[in-house]
Amino acid sequence: MLNNDAIVALATPSGAGAIAIIRISGKEAITIGNSVFKSIKNKNLLTQKTHTLHLGHIIDGSKTLDEVLVSIFKGPNSYTGENTIEISCHGSTYIQQQIIQLLLRNGCRMADPGEFTLRAFLNGKLDLSQAEAVADLISSDNEASHQIAMQQMRGGFSNEIAKLREELLNFASLIELELDFAEEDVEFADRTQFHELLNRIEFVLKRLIDSFAVGNVIKNGIPVAIVGEPNVGKSTLLNALLNEERAIVSEIAGTTRDTIEDELTIGGIGFRFIDTAGIRETLDVVESIGIKKTFEKIEQAQVVLYLFDSLKFKVQSSEYIIEIEKIKNQFPLKPLVVVINKLDLLSELEIYTIQKELETLNIKLIFLSAKEKIGVDELKNQLLSFVNTGALRNNETIVTNTRHYDSLLKALDEVSKVKFGLETNLSSDLMALDIREALYHFGMITGQVTNDELLGNIFANFCIGK
Template identity: 55%
Template sequence: MDKENESLTTHYSQQETIVALATPNGIGAIAVIRLSGHDAIAIANSVWKGKDLTKQESHTIHFGHIVDNELVLDEVLASLFIAPKSYTRENVVEISCHASGYIIESIIKLFIKKGARSAKPGEFTLRAFLNGQLDLSQAEAVADLIASNSKASQQVALQQLRGGFSSQLQVLREQLVNFASLIELELDFAEEDVEFANRDQLKQLIIDITRIIGRLIQSFELGNAIKQGVNTVIAGRPNAGKSTLLNALLNEERAIVSHIPGTTRDTIEEILNIQGVNFRLIDTAGIREATDAIEQIGVQRTMEKISQSALLIYVFDADQISPAELRNDIESLQAPGIAMLLVANKIDLLNQEEKTARISGFFQNSGLSDTQTVFVSAKEKLHIDDLKNRIYSTAIKGKLSGDETLVTNIRHLEALQKTEEALVRVLGGIDGSITSDFLSMDIKQALHYLGEITGVVTTDDLLDNIFSKFCIGK
C-alpha cells in the first residue's frame, strides 16, 4: 500500500511520537510545532539546549535553543504537558519558534531524525478520542469550532465540545441498555416464560426517547443553517430595487444598480452577519417573462435559488405594484419550509398621505401581515436596521438558546433517523406482543446507531473518514 494513502488508524500506535506544525503556514511572528507520544519529551530534550526537559513539571514553559549538533536553529519556548494531563492524554511538547519556513522545516526534520514521524490530518484529535479524552461527537466539534465563522456557529460548536450533546445521548443510551439487559435475561429463561422487563414501562421509555430524538432531528434545520449560514434569497420583479437593497444591507456597492429593468442577469452571493448569525444573501434576476435567452436562464436560476432557500425576501415597488399583483406574486412564490419576508421598497417616492393610503391598501387587499412586512427605501437607506432585525427574527428568534442542543452534523442526523426507525419498530413489537428475541434485536439496533454518534461503536473506515478532514496539526 502507498504510504501516502495508508489508513490513519492503521498508523496509530501509542508508542509512536508524532510531530506537526500546529499553526497555519505562512510568514508570521510565531509558529507552534507540536509533538505527542510516549517519547515526545525525550525527543525534544535530545535537541534542546537549556534546562533538562525530562525533569520539569507538567504545564510549564521553558526558554532554550533547538540545536542540530552544534548548530543553533532557533531560540524557542517549550511548553510541557505530561500524560495524562494533555490534549491527547499523552506526553505533549509544543515548541514556539520564529515562523520562518526554513526554521520550521529544519526543526520538524530534526525531530523526525530523532525518532518522531509526521502526523496525519487530525491525528492529534484522533489520539484524544482513542485515549478517552473526547468522544467522537466532541472530536467532530473541534473541527467545527476551528471552521466556525460566526458567533452562533462558534457557540453551537463549543456547546457540543463541552459535551452537551454527548451527555444527552448518554442518558438515553443508558436507559435503553438497562431494558435491553432485562430482555436479554428473559431469553436465558425462555422455557420458563418469565418477564423481567415491564412492557408498559418499556413502551413509555421508548415514547419518551423517540420524542427527544425527534426534537434533535428537527433541530438539524436550524443547526445546519447556523453552521453553514442561512440561505436568504432576495427576489422580486425587475427594477423593484433588489440590488440596491443588497448594497444597503451590506453597506457597500456590491451589485450594479441601474434604472434599466433586468440589469441583474445572474445571482450575486454575499455574507451578512446579523447578531452573530451569517446570512448568505443571494441577489437574483428579476422575475418576469424573459425577453432573451440569457435573461430566461437568469429567471430560471432565480426560481432554483428560491426553492433552495430557508428565507425568501420578496422586494416590491411600493409606488407601482397593485395589491392584486402583489397577492398573485406572494401566492406563486410561497412554498412549505421557506419563510417569507416582504419588503415594500421606494417609500421615499411617496408623501405621508400616499404612504398611509398605500400601506392600508396593501394590508386590506393583498393579504399582507404587518409581522412579515417591512417598508424601506433602499436608495435612501431608510429602515434598513429594522429590516435586519426582521430578517434575524424571521429566521432565528425564539429558536436559539444558549443551552439548547442543536444537531449540525449530517452523520449525526442520519444516525438519529436510523435510531428513530429502530425505536418505532420496538413500539410496534410491543403492541404486537412479539417475542423477546425480536424486541432485543430492534433495541440493539437503536443502541448501535446511538453509539455511532459518540464513538461507542466505530470502524476504521468511519474514523478515517472523519479525521482525514481535519487539518494537520490538529
Template identity: 65%
Template sequence: MISEDTIIASATAPGIGAIAVLRISGVKAISLTDQVFSKDLPTAKTHTIHLGEIKDGDRILDQVLVSLFRGPHSYTGENVVEISCHGSPYIQEQVIQLFLRKGCRMANPGEFTLRAFLNGKLDLSQAEAVADIIASDSEASHKIAMQQMRGGFSSEIQLLRTELLNFASLIELELDFSEEDVEFADREAFLELLNRIEKTLKKLIDSFSLGNVIKNGIPIAIVGKPNVGKSTLLNALLNEERAIVSEIAGTTRDTIEDEITIGGIRFRFIDTAGIRDTGDQIEQIGIKRTFENIEKARVVFFLFEAKELQTHPEELHATIDKVRQKAREQPVLLLANKADAMETEVYKEQLHQLGNSTGMDFLALSALEHTGLDQLKDKLLHLVNTGTLQKNETIVTNSRHYDALLKALAEIQKVQESMEEGISGDLLAIDIRQALYHLGEITGEITTDDLLGNIFANFCIGK
C-alpha cells in the same frame, strides 16, 4: 489502532508570522525534545514552560519556549511537547526536519485529535466539534460547536443510550428464562421510555435544519420583478457596491451572492434575476435560477415598489402567488420598497391589506435611503427561529449525526410497533440492539477504521 509512533506537525497556519507552534505527541516526545533542547526536560514537571535553544549539533536553530504536558494529562493523553519558535517558514522547516531525523514522523490530518479520542480524552462527537470550532466564522456556529465539544450533545445521547441499555439488558435476561414465562422488564415503563426517546430524537432531528444552515450560512433569496431595487437592497445590507445597479430592466441575469453576520449569525444573501415574461433566452435562464433559489432559501424577501399597490395590484398579486408556490414552507417577507411614496394613510392601509390577504409578514423600507434596514434585520432574526439557539438547546449540525439519529428513530418506532402488537422479547431485542448501535455511532462506542478515516481526514494537520 493507537500508534506507538511519536508525531510532529505545525499547529499554526502556514506562512510568515511572529511565532509558530510545533506540536509533538507520543511516548518519546519529551526524550526526543531533550536531545536537542538546551535545558533539562526529563525531570521537569508537567504543564511547565521552559525558555531555551533548539540546537542541531553545535548549530543554534532558534531560541524557543517549550511547553511540557505529561500524559495522561494532555490533549492527546500522551506525552505532548509544544515548541513556540519564531514564525519563519525556514526555521519551522529546520526544526521539523531535525525531529524527523531523531525519530519522529509527520502527523496525519487530525491525528492529534484522533489520539485524543482513542485515549478516551474526547468522545467522537466532541472530536468532530473540534473541527467545527476551527471552521466557525460566526458567533452562532462557534456557540454550537463549543456546546458540542463540552459534551452537551454527547451527554444527551449517552443518557438515552444508558436508559435504553438498561431495559435491553432486562429483556435479554428474560430470554434466558423463556421456558418459565417471566417478565423482568416492566412493559408499561418501557413504553414510556420509548415514547420519551422518540420525542427527544425527533427534537434533535428537527434541529438539524437550523443547525445545518447556521453552520454553512443561512440562505436568503431576494426576489421580485425587474427594477424594484433588489440589487440596491443587497448593496445596502452589505454596505458596499456589490451588485450593479441600473435603471435598465433585466440588469441582473444571474445570481449574486455575498455574506454578512447579523446578531452573531451568518446570512448568505442571494440577489436574483427579476421575474417577468421575456423572450431573452439568457434572461430566462436567470429567472429559472431565481425560482430554484426560492426553493433552496431559508427565507424569501419579495421586494416590490410601493406604488405597485395602486398602479398594478393584480399583477403584483400574481407574482406573489408564483413566489409563494415555489417557496412552499419557507417564510416569505413582503418588502415595500421606496417607502417615501407611502407617507399617506391610503398606502399604509393597502400594505396591511396585502399582508392580510396573502397571510405574509410585511415591512416598508427604502433601500436607497437605507431606512427600515434595522427593522428588516430584526424580522429576519425572528423568522429564522433563533430562539432555540438563545435557550442553549442542543442543535445538530453534523450530517453524520443526523443520519444516525434518523436510523435510531426508525428502530425505536419499530420497537414501539412491536410492543403494541405483543411481539416476543427475542424480536424486540433485535430492534433495540440496532437502536443502541446507531446511538453508539454518534459518540464513538461503535466505530470502524473507515469511519474514523473519513472523519479525521477532514481535519487540518496539526490538530
C-alpha cells in the same frame, strides 16, 4: 488503529505571522523535542514536570534555527492523552519549515488531517461527538454556531445520549436474561417501567431530531434570495444589508447578470444573501442565463425576498400580485417576504392602500428605502424571526451534525419497533434484536460502536495540526 509514533504538524494557520506553534505528539515526543532543543538554563526536557514552559533555542547541529518557547504536556494529562510538546517559534514560514524538517529527520512523521484529535478520541480523552465538535468550533463563524459547538464539546449532547443508552442497556440485559430462562417463563424486566422508559426515549429522540432543522441552518447559514425586476434596488438593498458597496448599482436594466453572494450575521445567526439577476422578459442571451439561475437560487434558498419599486407598484399592483402568487405557489414551503422599496417616495395613504391590497396573500410585508437605509433593521428582525433560537436561549441540546441526525432517526425507528413489540406482546428474543439495533445506533453517535472507515471519513475533514 491506534499508533503512538511521534507525529508533527503546524498547529497555527500556514503563512507568516508573529508566532507559530508546532505540535508533536507520541510516546517519544519529548525525547525528540529534547534532541533539538537547547535550554538557556541547560534544562533536560525529559526531567521537567508536565504543563511547564521552557525558553531556549532549536539547534540543527551547530546551527541555531530560532529562539523558542517549549510547552510540555505529559500523557495522559494532555489533549491527545500522549506525551506532547508544543514549540512556539517566530512566525516566519522559513523558520516553520526548517523546524518541521528537522523534527522529521529526528524521528517524527507528518500528522494526517485530524490525527491529534483522533488520538484524543482513541485514548478516551473525548468521545466521537465531542471530537466532531472540535471541527465545528474551529469553523464556527457566528455566535450561535460557536455556542452550539462549545456545548457539544463540553459533552452536553454526549451526556444526553449516553444516559438514554445506559438506561436502555440495563433493560436489554434483563430481556437477554429472560432468554436464558425461557423454559421457566419468568420476567425479569418490569414491562410497565420498560414502557415508560421507551416513551421517554422516544420523546427525547424526537426533540433532538426536530432540533436539527434549527441546528443545520445555524451551522451552515440561512440562504436568502433577493429577487425582483431589474432596477428595483436589489443590489442597493444587498449593499445596505452588508453596509458596504458589494454589488454594482446602475440605472441600466440588467446590470446584475449573475448572482452575487455575501454573508451577514444577524443576532448571532449567519445569513447568506444572494442578489439575483432581475426577473423580466429579455432577448439578451447572457441576461436570460442569469434569470434562469435566479430561479435555481430561489430553489436553493430558504427565505425569498421579493423586492418591488414602490412607484411601479402603485400603477401595476394587480400584475405584481399575480407574480407574487406565482412565486408563492411555485415555492409554497419557503417563507416569502414582499419588500416595497423606495418608501420615502410614498405617502401614508399610498402605503395603506398597498397594505390592503396585499393582506389577503398571507405574506410578510415590509416597506423600506434601501438607498436611505430606512427600514433595513426591520427587515433584519423579520429574517431573524424565521429562526427558532429559543433552544439556544434555554441552553437545550441542538443537533447540527448530519451523521448524528441519521443515527437518531434510525435509533427512533428501532425504539418504535421495540415499543410496538411490547404493546403487542412480541416474544423477548425478537424484541431483543430491535433493542440491540437501537443501542448500536446510539453507540455510533458517541463512538462506542465504530470502525476504521467511519473514523477515516470523519477525521479526513479536519485540518492538519488538529
